[in-house]
Amino acid sequence: MKVVKFGGSSLADGNHFEQIIKIIKADPERKAVVVSAPGTRFKGDIKVTDLLIQYANAVLANEDYQELQQAIIARYQNITEHFQLDSSILAKITQTIKQLPFQNYPNDDYLMAGFKAQGEYLNAYTLSQVLNQIGIKTKFMDPRKIGFLVSDKAQDAHVLPDTYDNLEKYPNTDIHLIFPGFFGITKDNQIATFSRGGSDITGSIVAKGLNASVYENFTDVNAIYSVDPHIVKDPTSIHVMTYREMRELSYAGFSVFHDEAIIPAIEAKIPINVKNTSHPELPGTMIIPENEFEPTNLITGVASSKGFSALYLHRYLLNKEVGFTLKILQILYKYDVSYEHMPSGIDDLTIIFDNKQLTPAKKEKICAEINAALHPDQLEWIDNYAIIMIVGEGMQKSSATIENIIRPLTDHDIKIHMINQGASKIALMLGTDDADAEKSVKLIYQHFFDNNRIVN
Template sequence: MKVAKFGGSSLADAGQFEKAAAIIRADSERRLIVVSAPGKRHAEDIKTTDLLVTLAADVLENGPVEESLQAVKERYESIVRGLGLSGNPAAETEQQLRKLIDEYKTDPPRLMDALMASGENENAKVMAAYLQSLGETARYLSPEEAGMVVTDEPANARILPEAYARLKKLREEEGILVIPGFFGVSKAGHIVTFPRGGSDISGSIVAAGVEASLYENFTDVDSVYSVNPSLVENPKEMKQLTYREMRELAYAGFSVFHDEALLPVVAKKVPIAIKNTNHPDAPGTRITAEREREGLPVIGIASDSGFVTINLTKYLMNREVGFGRNLLNILAEEGISFEHTPSGIDNMSIIVREEYLNETAEARILERIRQELNVEEVHVERNLAMVMVVGEGMASTVGVASKATTALSEAGVNIKMINQGSSEVSMMFGVNAQDADLAVKSLYKACFEKEPV
């Protein structure tokens, strides 16, 4: 049994629906289908999820909603019309949206979750109806029916352990089951979404639950590339990489696969294939527990911006038992998770996402650090990017760090921080955000481009 997940670009219009349906029908093992909401049809288009966010904002501002509501309805009308489906699915979509608005209009977080999830939910209904029109035994299956029971924190759902036993029963079902991605249902019966882009998470959970032989993630690229194709011409394709390598690359900005989507399949050792809906015969990229290593261990380079570092200095910090714990407790009490903690004997840096540290939070946290930890100096540095060099076995390979730092130096990129620690999978460089693209290009050239003879 295979689980196939189709992203927004794979379901953007009727033509893409037809391609996805052909892929599903080409392999009888593809019996569990997870769908995203319709994505962009062209560069200037708007994703359906963003249309739904606008609708939710109009509701919460008590403004007119007819225009934003019709914009969503028209996206589905266009798809339904192009597929030649009978009935009036788009009208049913409008009716469902109005029902959700009435139910949650006084509860902003619940309203946002319910409306955003509608993109996937209604798309799953359309896909099931289309497959039926082609003569397939197919049906829509809601996350609640499937057993996707999750925690009850809006926009931050986590799958509950008991969900997996319920999902496993789907193996006994006949025909093709189409399940909307991106959300589950709490024990209280509320729609709760995973983090944005979480249809990957849904697909991974379903694949782990049914112990699939393969989790196929269909998108709009032939494979995962070693670097962002917009930065490097004809970048190297990665035919195979490990779960750990994909996790590092996804964390650092590779948008082809959500970074939280790996945990469920890793636990069950379900292999992943990332493939192109527009070129389904292309081999794509396989993600597995292990891979053959050859040559320089670097397999990919990525960067992500939006980081802030809290830098502090205290003499003899290394001899103060519990200093690091007390520092992290301050962040925990302020509701802030940290990303990295490079340190020296008298100094430490805490790297956090910029979204957690606005000016008010910054002033409060710095004052707490001064008062509670008696540090000599503490300050915040903003506009940082993290550049990741990823590949299994890097720590045990001589010359990788030297090659990377030399490349950055020759490109004129100032390294603010280096962090590798005990990881054999990645090496991270902190650089000024404006230098991130230059850093990635210079590292790619050093690691992948052969010198002219």
Template sequence: MKVVKFGGSSVANGEQIEKVVNIIRADAERRVIVVSAPGKRTDEDVKVTDLLLKYAHLILSYAPVDNIIAEIMARYAQIAHRFGVVGELVAIRKTLVDLPQHQYPNSEYLIAAFTAHGEKLNALLITAVLNKSGVAARYVDPREAGILVTDEPRNARILSQSYAQIAQLSTTEILVVPGFFGYTKAGCIATFARGGSDITGSILARGLQADLYENFTDVDAIYTANPHVVVNPVPIAKITYREMRELAYAGFSVFHDEALIPAIEGRIHVNIKNTNHPDLPGTLIVPESEMELTTSVTGIASSNHFIALYLHRYLLNKEFGFTLKILNILYRYGVSYEHMPSGIDDLTIIFDSNQLDNETMELIATAIQAEVVPDTLQWVPDYAIIMVVGEGLSQYIGTLERIIAPLAASNVGLQMINKGASRISIMIGVHESEADLAVQQIYASFFSNVGKKVAI
């Protein structure tokens, strides 16, 4: 039995959903379907989730909402008209209009409930489309499926007791489940992080002990580097769980990094495939024990959503509790750090810039200056992290030289270099303006067929 998830681009309009119907028909093993909210149809388009987020903010600011409801309805109407299920639009509109009438614990839960309805309404509509097309299907709400989550309205995590209830689901007919959200024990909707439909699919695959979790998106495979940075990078036929986790964290957006955790726990194989080219093999994500090493590097990723705080103080390494003071300050302001490379007199703290604003940055710097008294303290906003990832990194000699030499030849300055604790990644800090060049040079060093499209 297979659990299949379709991303936002795969269900963006009626034309794409027709491909989804054909994919489901093509394989009788595809019994559980997880769907996202309709995504962008063009680069200039707006995702339905973002329209619902705007709707929530309009409600919170007591602004008129007729136009935004009409815009959301138009997206579902296009799908409904294509498949002749226009009767579903009455219930969809009523659900949207009624959303502000519900009671929510706070504004965060309101936003979570509004944005979750992109998936919920699309799953209901796709269920009707499947039945209209002669495919017996049933909508299953995450509450019925048993997807219980933590009390974090917009960054929820699955509760372990959910898996026992998920295991009881019958797949005698095709089940259509909305992704992205679950329910707290109090019965409130809470969403996973953005891109969380991947997480829902992985949770269901683990709970049902699926033979395979197929994740359909809009690319033929996962590539060794970002195709927007490297021309025609080599596709990856097979990758391990932890390689994928490292690359997803560092910028590979094809698959949500948190989504791998349930699959890892259940040892479920994951297959990334293209809705537009479903017959291509895509990329298979497997346990480390099933990977045969053929190269030192599997992929190269970069991300610019980092910011660093650099501090210098002589004899830093001799002072007891120095790092503890800093960690207590970060805890006080509710900020987590990503990495903390250090030397005998220097320390760099790397943060995800998405969790910082100017006020928080100033408060943290002021507190560190007062309590730690560094000789130098400065924020480094122009910061990017590059991850070079591969199960073979620890097995092949000379890998680090092959990474650093082309960067030196291209005058790319290294702000930081750190061998990951997992032993399968090397992390490099560079100026944001040099990140793309660095990726291109490292790629050229490890993949001889630069510029060639290679079949999987």
């Protein structure tokens, strides 16, 4: 059995549904399908999930929401009319959307989750009705009815082990199983959504739960590329890569997968095939366990991510003081701040943070407490910090990897604030100024993939 996930751009309207139906019919192994909410149909269009968020906010603010209701209903009406489905199906969709403000929610976070999840729920329901009408025997996998259970954090849920036990009840049969992505049900029978990349997470969970042979993730690109196509035009595509390469690159900004999305598939060692909905005949990118992979290149990909800052601390003999780092971690814990990386020397320590969890006031308080507790000789924030990840299983086989990566940057006078290589030796992390991030990525890509291309 193959588990197939379609993103919102693949499910935007009736015409897009026609294409995914062709894909499902083309391979009899594609028995389980996970769907996102309808995405944008054209430039300037609004995703159904965004309309649902606006709807929820209007309800919370006691504002009129009639137009938003009608806009959401119209998106599903387009699909039901395209396939000439029975009017009772649109009536059920309409009732579901209109009843949302009158449901019981424990708090506003659960209300928002309950609204957002309807995009996937109603799309999966609609697809199941379309497939049944054209003669493909289908079961709508309503999360409440099948026991797709998640933790009780309304908008950042995690799958519970019970879900896998419940999915095992569905053997590999001729029936197609249609799952809504993005959410599950808490043990208190409330809807809770996953975080970013929620439908990818659902697809990965379903693949593990059904013991799939392959998890096919259909999107709007032909493959995963060695670098962001917005940074380098027509970059090299990646034919095969490992789970851990994907994880490292996702962390630094590869947009195909949110970095937590594929963990269930990784745990079950299920190959992941990223493919293009518009060109399903193309091979795409296969993501496999590292023990099944033989690298042919030194580098697989390079990515960058902005929006970081670093706290630099200097004090002589800090490496001799027992509990020095513990004191810093206790201060960060007090302010509910996690750190990304902590490279250190004998007298120096740098702590790298994601700026999304920091405010100017919080920075000031953290610095004050570190000064009071540790009395550093120097303590300063480095703002506008970017992280660059260079990733490749082949890096383990070369003693000159770091030299080859750094040389093109130093040749162009780009200042490197931090160099950090993990124990796996398949990834090297550099810290640079935000302003140098994209040029650094271009230079590294050019050095390893396209020596004839001029970098501007």
